[in-house]
Amino acid sequence: MASDTWLIAGLGNPGPRYRHTRHNIGHMVLDELVDRMDAKYTRTKVGAQVVAARLGAGGPKVVFAVSEGYMNTSGRPVRGLMDYFDIDPERLVVVHDEVDLDFGRLKLKRGGSEGGHNGLKSITQHLKGDRDYIRVRVGVSRPPGRMDTADYVLQKFSAEQAKDLPQVINRAADAVELIITDGLTATQNTVHQS
Template identity: 75%
Template sequence: MATETSSTGSWLVMGLGNPGSKYEGTRHNIGHMVLDELLGRMNAKYTRTKIGAQAVAARLGPGGPKAVFAVSEGYMNVSGKPTRGLMDYFGVPAENLIVVHDELDLDFGRIKIKRGGSEGGHNGLKSITQHLKGDKDYIRVRAGISRPAGRMDTADYVLQRFSSTEREELPGFVAQAADAVELTIFEGLTAAQNTIHAV
């Protein structure tokens, strides 16, 4: 791995999604969008790793805490292997892993932060839990995308791009999810929940 990603604190932020232009802007890739927002705030860029992820170690603001920010180079359902690889490389414990992902069970634009719990059928979370040998004690920033209307297949729905109406609200939604990550690292989980869940 590059030297700029070889020294960090004990946080890892993973944004879930699928690789390639085919999936850019889809509901399932909200995690990638949030990581792009965070990197933009820090003026940071990813470096390719040998672990199957793009990652960068950067500070949250001048003199702020340092963490690794990453996205997998593989598909959603194999997110666990690169996540575990980065955790092992940087010495990040499960309790300091933050996973940003799309959430069908929240209305579009709603954000919830939680530690542990079930994966709710989310294949990315299932893969991570599997590679953590069943340890679910990591933090999830759940970005609501709503459930599909009618009888649309969920798998098809999450791979669609956001509607024109949703795209108007998307920048603010992504920014708020990025805020949730920063608050969790800066102020702790409970304080972040109190702020974000009140919105």
């Protein structure tokens, strides 16, 4: 029988060059969650940095993780952590950037297609095609004009977006915590109406 532990994976790329780019908003949300726990990441053998803790006193067990590799290899460390902690896909929450949502909008869903997102494709591949995990999609907007999407998501946020970014990150972190404590449907009802 699988454990009741949750795995929260924030997608992004490693290193200072990518730290404040749109593609790394998943990392930013995880950093906020880890800060709330007053914890520090530790390195693992599977290529991820993690914090394993309880959400609140006596609350659910949660593993917060960011990959040390690039976005398109996210699946390997996620699968390694799921195997190590015996976590089912139903208890996997992936936080990632979403160009099909306006900046700052959040959309939560379970399953569905990867929508061209290489991080999600890698995770689904390493889960042998299982898409039954939860996605916290954080809107970064579409690129302007004819700009290539890959170039756009690897750029830093605009000055105007950067002003609102802390609030967006906080709302996404709140949504992750609510998914764990209240369930996906209740959280969708709260988040999608705001």
